[in-house]
Amino acid sequence: MVALFQVEPYQGFFRDDSSLNGIRLHCPDGSFITSTVGLCIRNKISFLYDILVKERGDLDVEARKYISTLTVSNGGLWGKWGEKQLCQKGYAKGFSLKVQSMLGALGDATALNGIRLHCSDGSLITSSVGEDGTWSYEHSCFLGYLISFSLRVSPPQGIGDDTAANNIKFKCEDGRKLEGNGPAWGTYGAWSETCIMSGICGIQTKVERPQGLAALDRTELNDVKFFCCT
Incomplete structure (x- = not known):
């Protein structure tokens, strides 16, 4: 399995930085799983995870909760x-x-x-x-x-x-x-x-x-x- 990270580069002193914005796991069968989304609540970072599954050659489909x-x-x-x-x-x-x-x-x-x-x-x-x-x-x-x-x-x-x-x-x-x-x-x-x-x-x-x-x-x-x- 391979993990890829979506990171926003430094935005400068007067702009808002968000740093890590996403994680994608690539599975051996060719599918991948991603997570969304990061929210800042009262100065604490909280991640809400919605599982996204992408089959080979298909569009992303959000898994139902x-x-x-x-x-x-x-x-x-x-x-x-x-x-x-x-x-x-x-x-x-x-x-x-x-x-x-x-x-x-x-x-x-x-x-x-x-x-x-x-x-x-x-x-x-x-x-x-x-x-x-x-x-x-x-x-x-x-x-x-x-x-x-x-x-x-x-x-x-x-x-x-x-x-x-x-x-x-x-x-x-x-x-x-x-x-x-x-x-x-x-x-x-x-x-x-x-x-x-x-x-x-x-x-x-x-x-x-x-x-x-x-x-x-x-x-x-x-x-x-x-x-x-x-």
Whole structure:
């Protein structure tokens, strides 16, 4: 890794000097990270860091900041958390689900396998997604954005077929509730906390990848977190 410093030269006795104004880190993969911006507050220098990522050949894109995380306590037990994904701008105004509601070839159903957020800037974001199922149409708020959720989950079934997360409901800013098209298996848990003065802007899902004996009873999507942005 290489570090480059942006420094303003001496401006003379009667002019204002700012000295160090920026730092850029060049990563081995060809991307670089920069920081902004320095502010002088009451004679103390304070740096506010906004992460900027530049992919090879792309324009600078300011990474999104989130202020809180929405979770529920009844998520499934299996799987690993995927990458966080955030709307580049705006908030999630709707969602669609990837669902396998019918039994597979070996009598194994996986139910809810993916959640896709429809952002107000026109982009679509997902985290980890299971292999099976098909995507639904968009369920969207009439006014405002998604601000809270509740997850429908089946508990472990022992020698029976485990499905873990089966469906999801969201609350919109206008008070309307939207329910997905997942199967009516299991029960809904308590609602998550609510985005305050903001909306849902990001997602992270926990998905079980089929391997070994687990491939005979797959659950795929088990749990999800959502993020509220400024």
